[in-house]
Amino acid sequence: MLSRLVLTDYRNHAATTIVVAPGFVVLAGDNGAGKTNVLEAVSLLAPGRGLRRAALSAIARVEGGGGFGVAATLVSGDEVATGTLASAPERRIVRINGATATANALAERFSILWLTPAMDRLFVEPASERRRFLDRLVLALAPAHAHHAARYEAAMRQRNRLLADETPADPTWLGALEGAMGDHGAAIVAARRATVDALNDRLAGAPGGFARAGLTIDGGEEDDLARRLADGRRRDAAAGRTLVGPHRSDLVVTHLDKGQPAAISSTGEQKALLFGIVLAHAALVADRTGRPPILLLDEVAAHLDPHRRAALFDALSGVGQVWMTGTEAALFAGLPGTAVQFHVDAGRISRH
Known part of the structure; x- marks a missing residue:
């Protein structure tokens, strides 16, 4: 506190x-x-x-x-x-x-977690907003997640600049950046998956009062990411951005009691789903770390x-x-x- x-x-x-x-x-x-x-x-x-x-x-x-x-x-x-x-x-x-x-x-x-009025639209906003929300949940359980995310983003920015340069990039340097993205990306994926699994266990047995959410991660969990990045250099250069990796994933939330996506639930139900996730996460952090x-x-x-x-x-x-x-x-x-x-x-x- x-x-x-x-x-x-x-x-x-x-x-x-x-x-x-x-x-x-x-x-x-x-x-x-x-x-x-x-x-x-x-x-x-x-x-x-x-x-x-x-x-x-x-x-x-x-x-x-x-x-x-x-x-x-x-x-x-x-x-x-x-x-x-x-x-x-x-x-x-x-x-x-x-x-x-x-x-x-x-x-x-x-650890700190917040809800603001702007987050009432979380489930209909672009996937980047839900990734950011998920990463804050992960960070409370795995502080090293911030390091892996920062190193992944830094390597990706350098790779994108090299691919955009008219001068052909040094393949050894590109390979080193893609290797770093693969290593840090694997850590990001593992931490996100562990957090989602733990939250789902907690939410499944949550008491009544708030809508129960089910969480899944869609995309971004490619095997052998470094190889896929190397194979996709020409494609990514044409697109002007990196098209595979955990920065492309989405947090998908389902209203379990109604069996429908949170994105088509009512505004009140969406707020209740958010409350339920935050409360379950708070209890999970308290159990795991001893610090609510x-x-x-x-x-x-x-x-x-x-x-x-x-x-x-x-x-x-x-x-x-x-x-x-x-x-x-x-x-x-x-x-x-x-x-x-x-x-x-x-x-x-x-x-x-």
């Missing part, structure tokens, strides 16, 4: 400090007050570009000095660490207990009736630290008394 969060020149937060506890953390306030900015800051402690996927330069406060800082005190059992993220201005700088660390180092200490993930749920209660809100809050109880935002504090009246609630107004935060 996080016990303390400090934002400096972060979007509309000039200097914000939040002290929280285990369980529920609620941020309530008007649209544009800065609630989601806080969740985004927490999400940037995980590998990647956060829940908005924004450029670092777009995050720094307009009236600030061009950079920003996020400092978090992390508590795991008896261990307490301080993680710091800063930008200068387009370079991501990570420190743990004052020592410079890699961008992915914090993922070894805790931090959940960031943006505007999660806005379109739920009181009965479904109560069911959601009940399901979230005990799964770890859960950060939620909403425009009205009344939306969270059903939470236990231990919930920590804040009011957000124009980048200023006060305790309820």
Whole structure:
């Protein structure tokens, strides 16, 4: 969990400090007050570009000095660490207990997963969005997944540039890049498959309350990828991109109780399927690592009736630290008394 969060020149937060506890953390306030900015800051402690996927330069406060800082005190059992993220201005700088660390180092200490209103369309968006969602699930169980994904993407970009060059590429160099893609691609595929299998086991026995999802991976699991890449150089050069590999796969989700694809389910059913996946994943991470993930749920209660809100809050109880935002504090009246609630107004935060 996080016990303390400090934002400096972060979007509309000039200097914000939040002290929280285990369980529920609620941020309530008007649209544009800065609630989601806080969740985004927490999400940037995980590998990647956060829940908005924004450029670092777009995050720094307009009236600030061009950079920003996020400092978090992390508590795991008896261990307490301080993680710091800063930008200068387009370079991501990570420190743990004052020592410079890699961008992915914090993922070894805790995991973060989020749901935002934009993700309500996950099942009808392009396959890249579902791959990104799946990879965040994988990362919580296999922190090395970020390394393999980064190395695979880097090798693929270099290969694509070589194939696009009018000068014939050195076949030895191409072979080395394709070998790296094959090795890292195999690790990516194995980690994704293991996560999907474990989630399916968990979802099959999930209690009622949320739609049950079935997960499969479609495509991208080619055998002997390095050879297939070598054989497809002419084809990929003509296409201007690499046409085989795990970057082409898709996460296919089925509404098990109705036996239909999530893509043709109702909006409410799609949201329920997402909730079910996230809750199953949180329980899986807690069982495997002993550390429940931090959940960031943006505007999660806005379109739920009181009965479904109560069911959601009940399901979230005990799964770890859960950060939620909403425009009205009344939306969270059903939470236990231990919930920590804040009011957000124009980048200023006060305790309820």
